[in-house]
Amino acid sequence: MDFAYDAEQDQFRASIRSFLADHADPRAADGHDGLLWQRLCTDFGAAGLHAPEEHGGGGFTPVETALVLEELGRALAPVPAWGTVAAAEAVLRLGGADVRKEVLPPLLAGERIGALALVTEADLDPARVPVRADGETLTGTVPVVPNGHVADVLVVPALVGDRVVLHVVTEFEAERQDSLDLTRPVAAVRLTDAPGTPLDEGDLDRLLDVLRVLLAADLLGTAGACLGAAVAYAHTRVQFNRPIGSFQAVKHRCAELAVELDAARAAVMFAALAAAEDSPELATAAPVAKFQAADTAVACAAASIQIHGGIGFTREHDAHLFYRRALTGAALLGSSARQREVLASRLGF
Amino acid sequence: MDFAYDAEQDQFRASIRSFLADHADPRAADGHDGLLWQRLCTDFGAAGLHAPEEHGGGGFTPVETALVLEELGRALAPVPAWGTVAAAEAVLRLGGADVRKEVLPPLLAGERIGALALVTEADLDPARVPVRADGETLTGTVPVVPNGHVADVLVVPALVGDRVVLHVVTEFEAERQDSLDLTRPVAAVRLTDAPGTPLDEGDLDRLLDVLRVLLAADLLGTAGACLGAAVAYAHTRVQFNRPIGSFQAVKHRCAELAVELDAARAAVMFAALAAAEDSPELATAAPVAKFQAADTAVACAAASIQIHGGIGFTREHDAHLFYRRALTGAALLGSSARQREVLASRLGF
């Protein structure tokens, strides 16, 4: 019985947190700090911690990958971690040996950037998939792809006959879109007779579940950063000759959020462990972690703005950047209500 | 433009409130203080304020009736007001001249007690109505009838062919049931070849809407009493050398409830006016008033228990009596979610 991060994991977290504190600027480079990502990949193996070493990964487990994503979500690091990790995960799980060997090493080394052309599971619905395979090539436009404009490698669902198959594509046009999230911007991606390599038609639910956990980790980091900032401000901000954190209106709201944050932390830890052990429990743990982390992140980000007062709503302050990231994370891979519906049906309600 | 109670209405409210403060005991007579009801009818015309004078009513409007019900809900008066007013309303709206003339005067005088054998609108569903008309007589058992065990006159939905028609019945057996609400207990009612007088098949939605408003008034009174009690206690209860009402945890919760209470008050006032004017607005105002008052009553009753602390959860304290009344009022005529669905469909969403 050892349900806690070990000393090595704690130390790894501390070192990446300290690195990000020094180097990550949410406002850098219009949402894409390529150099930072490069260093995260080479110095921390950020993109591939749980991929096998033979593919250039770190040979760790999703627990460690979740830990990286949590710290990126805490720092609001403007790097294409989501796109790359999601694309790599798809290839890792569903790619044949050749595809894995070709695609993964440069992705995990940070030499190439990946993106997954999927926003929610509805994008796997044959009636809605916008890309169609025609022989060996793909054609169609995906309107919203996180990190798509900086990606070299795209994993995209495409209709093959009446089935939806994920493909790896490297020839595409991407146009950055105005994005709610300024630290994880999105692009529209157009494929025109693009050569595509199909992945296996494996367990897409399982893939989505692992992605849910990783996204939950990102949201958990965002939530923790927001509550931390609110608490720190409540300590120093004085009104009526008292720090505002001594007022119950502030103190109790922070306490309620701390309870939710603690729940999200436990849920992400458990779900990442379930992913690491490839346990059947992942099927429930993943949607639980996703909605608990999402709801907590949105609530913490909103509370942080509120507790900071007017200053928290200025462009200069980071509070709205967190709120934007929390909102998009909550929508990605399906809303919290959708997660609960997935949970209900998996539990046989 | 005069959307406020007038001096006469205020005075009427004050006098009934003062009368109830002196005479209403929620614990009296196992939920049925017949003498008190008798006096309310004779001294205040409580059962028939908006019935025409020709039927023994007061010739006022539903605004005044709502006002009476609000005060009864505030005092938790253990009288069969709901059953009598609901039965009378059905007869008033849907009864022919003969039925009205026969049934209403003794009901409104408090000489006889009425009950409506209907808990929610689902009880008007032909597939579910438990009573069947066979020629001139009715047979069947209605499991839950508020005030049924003390009633002399029952208005009951019965299946006539494939249609549901309300009937007036005076021969029935009633057995009091264990009731959540100790101040408005319920009975199971059995009809065995009971002679019944059919009412007209009029606008049952309209009847239900008027009943929603009157029930909302009862709930509003309960809500106001609970918040009032909580605030009063928060004034006098001292912990940490301060009245607990000076702590924001208590003060802000009371403030939030005061906002909801104010909303419920405005909604009931408007809906009662709409009923008085027989305005088309009643169709939206009634469900709004019902769920706003119900949710507020349940929240205020729960908060009153919480703010009173342990003492609020003892049998001796009234707090749980209010909570019980609020819960049953919220379930009667359909849950708050159901009211919102009614509202959504009437608004064409």
Next chain:
Amino acid sequence: MDITYPPDAERFRARIRTFLAENLPAGWAGVGALPPDERAEFATRWRATLAENGLVAVSWPKEYGGAGLTDVEQVVLAEELARAGAPSGGENDGFGIGMLGNTLIQLGTEEQKSYFLPRILSGEHRWCQGYSEPDAGSDLAGLRTRAVLDGDEWVIDGQKIWTSAGHTANWIFVLARTDPAAPKHKGITFLLVPMEQPGVEVRPIVNAAGHSLFNEVFFTGARTRADLVVGGVGGGWRTAMTLLGFERGGQVTTQAIEFARDLDRLVELARDRGLTSDPRIRDELAWCAARVQVMRYRGLRGLTALLQGRTPGADGAISKLVWSEYFQRYTELAAEILGPELLAPTGPGSGEVLRVAEVGTPNSSRAWVDELLYARAGTIYAGSSQVQRTIIGEQLLGLPREPRLDGGPFAEIRPGKGA
């Protein structure tokens, strides 16, 4: 009870409708339908039109050049302007006419009235409000901007923040501390200060939605005449409270009109996405519709009180709390309806608005994202939700105040930012 307007008011309404039909541009669809960069220009033209028709300063007596409208006429005018999606004046009129003008009429000297009122009316003087400071937000009386008399002039040093329409103003009314030895609510003076002088600097604050609705105003040895005090030296707190009482009296019924209109837009959004059949969305939409109905009922009750000359008590606090908390829940529902569309909002935005989107705002995902972001500010500015709950708890429910730690001389209270 009776919720109809008196016949006179309805006749006035008909006149206003005619006026609007005749004076608004052809095909007028509301300010929200104008491209954002044309809105300021339209507002200027429109203010002139209102002025020509005697429809500015509607609450001032005619002797001061006001429209001298009755209370119910002011309400009817506000309603019709809200319905038409036309501004009720220029950007600074709320401060100049609604607040300062009315305050001067009640508390100003004859000289102040005769000098300032006509210039406010003409638009020559455009006012803004210098109240909040970086360390004095919820605790407004904790303000530190200082003013000292130097001969026949006040010299002002300090900083104000959250000054709406500061960049378009040329005068500012300022709360400044003139006696640091007095308790914090005493020793504050209400000063009228010209902004076009070297000691006053205005810097815009860009908000999270990318717009600039507020400003910082820095005073560095700024000067104003010794007699430009309203309510006496040391009497500034009372003056400020008087002035707040003039806020939005005529707007008592417009909140519901605005939110009802925008809810229609949200229902349309949901219908367009096929979500009005989703029971959870229906439930939330119905809750929103009910809340807007409640705003309407409260408005009718408030109007009744206004016409009967009753003071609203804590009603303003309830009103603020209701709309601002509703605004969040309602825009969060919009976010749920948009779902993944949130990630890349498209179409035109809602423009620089503080509350619900203007009439005519396109039903675009970007406009909804703007509203979602603005809703976060709604519970902060003009008294945070925490402050409103305290007001309701203490003034309406009579609950005891928190123990005060700031009762002594202001100078002995510790500074706003600690450790």
Next chain:
Amino acid sequence: MDITYPPDAERFRARIRTFLAENLPAGWAGVGALPPDERAEFATRWRATLAENGLVAVSWPKEYGGAGLTDVEQVVLAEELARAGAPSGGENDGFGIGMLGNTLIQLGTEEQKSYFLPRILSGEHRWCQGYSEPDAGSDLAGLRTRAVLDGDEWVIDGQKIWTSAGHTANWIFVLARTDPAAPKHKGITFLLVPMEQPGVEVRPIVNAAGHSLFNEVFFTGARTRADLVVGGVGGGWRTAMTLLGFERGGQVTTQAIEFARDLDRLVELARDRGLTSDPRIRDELAWCAARVQVMRYRGLRGLTALLQGRTPGADGAISKLVWSEYFQRYTELAAEILGPELLAPTGPGSGEVLRVAEVGTPNSSRAWVDELLYARAGTIYAGSSQVQRTIIGEQLLGLPREPRLDGGPFAEIRPGKGA
């Protein structure tokens, strides 16, 4: 990371399962399946069975007659008892064994240990807790029960309230004020007091669900020996805090087990009413299921901390808040599922329980109404939700305390009930 139990623990679990299979009555379906009036008798018999098998006082060292189980064994035992729906001891054992016994082992004199511990074990001494008072609830240190030394005895006057199992106890540990001139947290002494004497009167408190789980205890010149003090005269507050630390260590994983089981019952209720297809009900059920999962994850984390010897910090406060707030939301969902059935609840009740219904409780509307009512008390007793939020805010987040008004000598603090 690893969430399996060590092999030794699993072997112990197997032993316990065998013990339960052999010793529980045939066809055992949980305490909740017993008629309420048979539960007390069963509990007495069952305690004897546990004692015979060395399964009481599981946390005490063997030298004091305890079972001397390891932490993980205590947890496994608690889990298996929770699953089987069998009590872990008699009604007063939580106080006598779990709290007082462990406290005496740590802080008691040799004489106290040798006198009391065997008598607690044998069941001869049945303890209850005299902490709360009518004017000292959330503010426990505001207690006013007085004890003064009279020769070699303490004389005690005052009133305690919310004393669980007071009617079945014959000893009570009491916090009493022995020095009114000291500040309120000082001057309190922890006394051991026999209840079978004329100066002690116990009156049951009937709760809103009609059951009597708590008592009032009145002291009128009650007496106890001068040396029956634990933790020294004036050191009672520290002793009380030490004692609270012993609460439910072994129960770290049972919360999730109990709530998961009862949620199954709720899902069955919803399914029976055809409501698992209602999207709003499904959404709420899923939320409940997730919350129970979170309790489970927290339990595993707490167990890990326990085994690693780490102290949980504010974890107890979070745990209390999570289950008690969940309990309300979850029973309110039951109320929504029941709908009009609420009006006339039928079937057997859930009995006298403080938390979720016992294993085997029938899925009747009356049992759910009982739970709904009990859930209201859950956020009050054992530290209200307000108190827990303050603990979390101050101890976990380190937010500053409220300014204190009760720092001086206790005697100068104003009395509990004013006006």
